[in-house]
Each structure stands twice: as C-alpha cells, then as structure tokens.
Amino acid sequence: MNNKFDALKDDDSGDHDQDQGSPKNCEKEKNEDEDKEQNNAKKKMVVPGPGEHPLQYNYTFWYSRRTPGRPASTQSYEQNIKQIGGFASVEQFWRFYSHMIRPGDLTGHSDFHLFKEGIKPMWEDDANKMGGKWIIRLRKGLASRCWENLILAMLGEQFMVGEEICGAVVSVRFQEDIISIWNKTASDQAxxxxxxDTLRRVLNLPPNTIMEYKTHTDSIKAWVDFHGLVTASGGR
Known part of the structure; x- marks a missing residue:
C-alpha cells in the first residue's frame, strides 16, 4: 500500500462588445466567444489545491446501476452511467472516497468506475477501443478490500506501464463480484x-486464482451476439 495514501486517509464574465456591423467586429466577437469557451473548459479542469500532493494523472469516479435482464444499447448505457466527480491530488481522492459507499455494501447490479480524466468507461471510447481488461471474479465479501487495493495501486503508479492503464471497474452482482483493470493496447502482450503480475501482487491473490484477459472487441462481439443488438457499450 502506498504510504502517502494511508497517511492522508483521515484528512479530511466579461461583456462582449455589442457593436455589430463590420467584419472586424464580428471576427472579434468570434474570438471572444472562443476564448470564453476555453476559459470555461479550464475552469472545469481539476487541479491540486495549495500544499496538496498531485497525482501523475487526473481521474474521475463514475457509478452505474441497471435492472438485470433489461436490454441495453450504447445510448441507454451512456445515459445510465453517472459521473461522481474528478480529482487531481491524493487529498482530493480521499475526500471522495471517504464518503463513498464501499462496493461490499452496494446492492443489485451496480458498478463503480475509476478512469483517467477524459476517458469514459465505455468499450467504444477512443482510449479503450483497441484495448482490453484483466478480469478477476471474487466470492462475496472480498470486493471492498480488493477494490481499495487496486485503485490505490493504480493511483500510485505501481503498475509501471506508462500511459497504458485507462481505468478500473468493480462490478457488484448477485452471486459474485468482479474487478477489472483496463488498458489501451490489447496486442501488447508484454x-x-x-x-x-502486478495485479496478482497488489491483491495478494492465491497462485490458483483464475485471471481472464478479454479484449474490448471480443466484449462487444459477445454482447451483440447474445442480445442481438447492433451496438453495445462497456461495463455491462
């Protein structure tokens, strides 16, 4: 476990020119609108606060829940997944995490997703579409501990694979729970x-634990074949 995480666990517009007429003024207004949009985008970006410990990447928590057996399409899945919030520092992470329900206390068909900022937890996202995920199926009672160990290892850059990691998911189901970690390049076997190997170590998995790697292309194909849908999205 990364010590810096353990130590901090308890911490808790300007008006546009109204003169219209000349092309010059129109161009000026266009530039001002573009600047305003860029400034608004910058305001939305999460940054570490004063004295906080910045993470190497910004991340976003997501949550989804659906009724089992109900057909899902790309559109319905994307509408169902809710963004909880983003963070850029260790302190900001703990502010979210300390108030979130633990996976072991979730009910029904629920998922938590933790992905790098700008990456949606969907198979079709540009950062994910050529990648895949390692999947571990857990007996009930283990999800909370394994999820915490996994995301702390991810935020602490313990996987040592550069920018390959996209995010992680914990899926709560009736008979079992599932955790997975997504990466960008399924073809990169090394x-x-x-x-x-890092996943096995940080989760302290027994040697006989079954670990399955599945490409997102295969996930989409399996989903379409099973449900007879034209398109499908990740995390179902």
Whole structure:
C-alpha cells in the first residue's frame, strides 16, 4: 500500500462588445466567444489545491446501476452511467472516497468506475477501443478490500506501464463480484503480462486464482451476439 495514501486517509464574465456591423467586429466577437469557451473548459479542469500532493494523472469516479435482464444499447448505457466527480491530488481522492459507499455494501447490479480524466468507461471510447481488461471474479465479501487495493495501486503508479492503464471497474452482482483493470493496447502482450503480475501482487491473490484477459472487441462481439443488438457499450 502506498504510504502517502494511508497517511492522508483521515484528512479530511466579461461583456462582449455589442457593436455589430463590420467584419472586424464580428471576427472579434468570434474570438471572444472562443476564448470564453476555453476559459470555461479550464475552469472545469481539476487541479491540486495549495500544499496538496498531485497525482501523475487526473481521474474521475463514475457509478452505474441497471435492472438485470433489461436490454441495453450504447445510448441507454451512456445515459445510465453517472459521473461522481474528478480529482487531481491524493487529498482530493480521499475526500471522495471517504464518503463513498464501499462496493461490499452496494446492492443489485451496480458498478463503480475509476478512469483517467477524459476517458469514459465505455468499450467504444477512443482510449479503450483497441484495448482490453484483466478480469478477476471474487466470492462475496472480498470486493471492498480488493477494490481499495487496486485503485490505490493504480493511483500510485505501481503498475509501471506508462500511459497504458485507462481505468478500473468493480462490478457488484448477485452471486459474485468482479474487478477489472483496463488498458489501451490489447496486442501488447508484454504490457498485459506486467499488469497481470502486478495485479496478482497488489491483491495478494492465491497462485490458483483464475485471471481472464478479454479484449474490448471480443466484449462487444459477445454482447451483440447474445442480445442481438447492433451496438453495445462497456461495463455491462
């Protein structure tokens, strides 16, 4: 476990020119609108606060829940997934995490997703579409501890695979729980092997634990074949 996380666990517009007429003024207004949009985008970006410990990447928590057996399409899945919030520092992470329900206390068909800022937890996202995920199926009672160990290892850059990691998911189901970690390049076997070995270590998995790697392309195909849908999205 990364010590810096353990130590901090308890911490708790300007008006536009109204003169219209000349092309010059129109161009000026256009530039001002563009600047305003860029400034608004910058305001939305999460940054570490004064004296906080910045993470290497910004991240976003997401949550989704749906009724089992109800057909899902790309559109319905994307509408169902809710953004909880983003963070850029260790302190900001703990502010979210300390108030979130633990996976073991969730009910029904629920998922928590933790992905790098700008990456949606969907198979079709540009950062994910050529990648895949390592999947571990857990008996009930283990999800909360494994999820915490996994995301702390991810935020602490313990996987040592550069920018390959996209995010992680914990899926609560009726008979079992599932955790997975997503990476960008399914064809890079050396990198996926390093992720597997690190995952086994940080979760302290028994040697006989079954770990499955599945490409997102295969996930989409399986979903379409099973449900007869034209398109599908990740995390179902």
């Amino acid at each position: 990198t996926s092997g390093r992720i597997r």
